[in-house]
Amino acid sequence: MDADADTGPAAARPAAPLQEEEPQTPLQQMMRHWVNERHAPDILPAQEGLMMGLLDHLRRQTRSVQVLRDDPTSSESEHIRIHLVQTEIERVRFVIRSYVRTRLYKIEKYARYITSNAEIQTRLTASERDYASKHARLTDQHLYLSVLQSLPPAQAHLDDTAVFSPSMVTVPDKTRPIFVHALQDCPPVRLPDGATLEMKKGHISLTPYHVVEQLLERGEVELV
Amino acid sequence: MALPVHLRDSVTPQELEMIACQQLIEIVPLIAMEKTAFISGAYGPLRPPSKAKLPLWMAVNLKLKKKCHIIAPDWLNVEHLQDRLAQEVAKPDAFSDLPFRFSEISKVLLDVASDDLENPDQLRSLLKDLREARQAKSREGLKHLDHSELGLTGLSSMEINEIRPFFVQSMNVLTKIARSSET
Numbered sequence: 295m296d297a298d299a300d301t302g303p304a305a306a307r308p309a310a311p312l313q314e315e316e317p318q319t320p321l322q323q324m325m326r327h328w329v330n331e332r333h334a335p336d337i338l339p340a341q342e343g344l345m346m347g348l349l350d351h352l353r354r355q356t357r358s359v360q361v362l363r364d365d366p367t368s369s370e371s372e373h374i375r376i377h378l379v380q381t382e383i384e385r386v387r388f389v390i391r392s393y394v395r396t397r398l399y400k401i402e403k404y405a406r407y408i409t410s411n412a413e414i415q416t417r418l419t420a421s422e423r424d425y426a427s428k429h430a431r432l433t434d435q436h437l438y439l440s441v442l443q444s445l446p447p448a449q450a451h452l453d454d455t456a457v458f459s460p461s462m463v464t465v466p467d468k469t470r471p472i473f474v475h476a477l478q479d480c481p482p483v484r485l486p487d488g489a490t491l492e493m494k495k496g497h498i499s500l501t502p503y504h505v506v507e508q509l510l511e512r513g514e515v516e517l518v
Numbered sequence: 519m520a521l522p523v524h525l526r527d528s529v530t531p532q533e534l535e536m537i538a539c540q541q542l543i544e545i546v547p548l549i550a551m552e553k554t555a556f557i558s559g560a561y562g563p564l565r566p567p568s569k570a571k572l573p574l575w576m577a578v579n580l581k582l583k584k585k586c587h588i589i590a591p592d593w594l595n596v597e598h599l600q601d602r603l604a605q606e607v608a609k610p611d612a613f614s615d616l617p618f619r620f621s622e623i624s625k626v627l628l629d630v631a632s633d634d635l636e637n638p639d640q641l642r643s644l645l646k647d648l649r650e651a652r653q654a655k656s657r658e659g660l661k662h663l664d665h666s667e668l669g670l671t672g673l674s675s676m677e678i679n680e681i682r683p684f685f686v687q688s689m690n691v692l693t694k695i696a697r698s699s700e701t
Contacts, residue, residue: 381575385536505666
């Protein structure tokens with residue numbers, strides 16, 4: 295979120311006290327991935343290493359809070375310090391929890407698609423892949439037992455591709471518009487109407503997701 | 519369900535406020551505190567009366583306990599905002615230059631630290647005027663909406679969140695129309 299306070303071309307604006315400096319801390323990166331994940335219609339590459347690092351850090355902080363709290367000689371300012379550390383732990387937990395839940399929501403939604411698509415599987419962690427296939431198997435079984443088994447065999451499929459009806463497998467809608475914020479000058483991208491768009495640093499646009507998909511993967515833009 | 523329905527298409531203003539509260543702000547502490555390692559970085563030491571830089575949420579936390587004064591960021595004063603408002607009116611096609619999360623930060627500061635700000639009431643009314651002037655412009659942008667791209671540089675995060683549902687849905691409809699006229 296470093297460029298947040300600096301969205302316009304006139305960088306001379308006196309907003310310096312609220313600007314965060316590079317390089318980004320793990321928490322800042324995590325928050326950016328969290329917001330991206332919330333806005334993107336597709337599942338973004340998993341940030342397993344980053345998340346594990348933060349979870350480790352959380353455990354360490356929790357432990358040191360425990361040690362400090364057990365010390366009866368602590369002063370009032372010590373209490374405030376402990377309180378601040380604990381508040382931060384809760385804030386970080388909130389972000390990680392929301393990030394994981396957002397991914398779970400998408401995994402449940404696209405479970406059947408994930409099991410049949412190798413590319414999207416590379417963006418999931420091992421346990422997420424496992425969860426997706428279990429979820430797909432369970433819903434399939436449920437649909438079969440409750441309805442499909444009593445239908446004629448020709449209509450008992452879950453993946454018919456009839457000509458004029460929408461596909462039976464939910465796939466990510468990459469044409470969904472998203473608000474994108476350029477973190478640096480970006481190479482030109484092609485828009486659906488054939489024109490090209492070259493975003494300068496700080497540029498904000500509303501555009502379909504597939505237009506900026508690659509820029510997002512390279513971290514040149516963020517979703518807002 | 520893994521994610522409640524109201525969180526699926528957008529983030530909430532509360533979440534935006536939470537993100538904005540990660541930004542650093544200057545305070546004058548009223549208590550001493552050793553340098554402490556937080557997950558977001560090391561802050562402190564606090565030595566009254568010298569200034570220190572903390573994330574906004576920490577400053578708010580201390581402020582609520584009356585353990586610090588918050589120093590307003592230099593864009594949050596009557597003079598600066600009046601200047602922005604004048605620009606906003608003078609230039610009908612561009613948004614004046616304000617920090618991306620100005621609306622969250624100014625709300626938090628006006629809520630918990632209005633006694634540290636000069637003329638809080640005037641600030642409130644200026645922010646409201648700014649908001650109205652900018653809102654009129656972003657709605658004007660709807661006229662230029664098509665199925666491929668709409669530039670909104672200068673819009674702030676809260677304003678984006680406000681127009682998101684309607685703009686996204688409109689663009690979705692335009693995409694469908696464009697697709698069906700192709701075939």
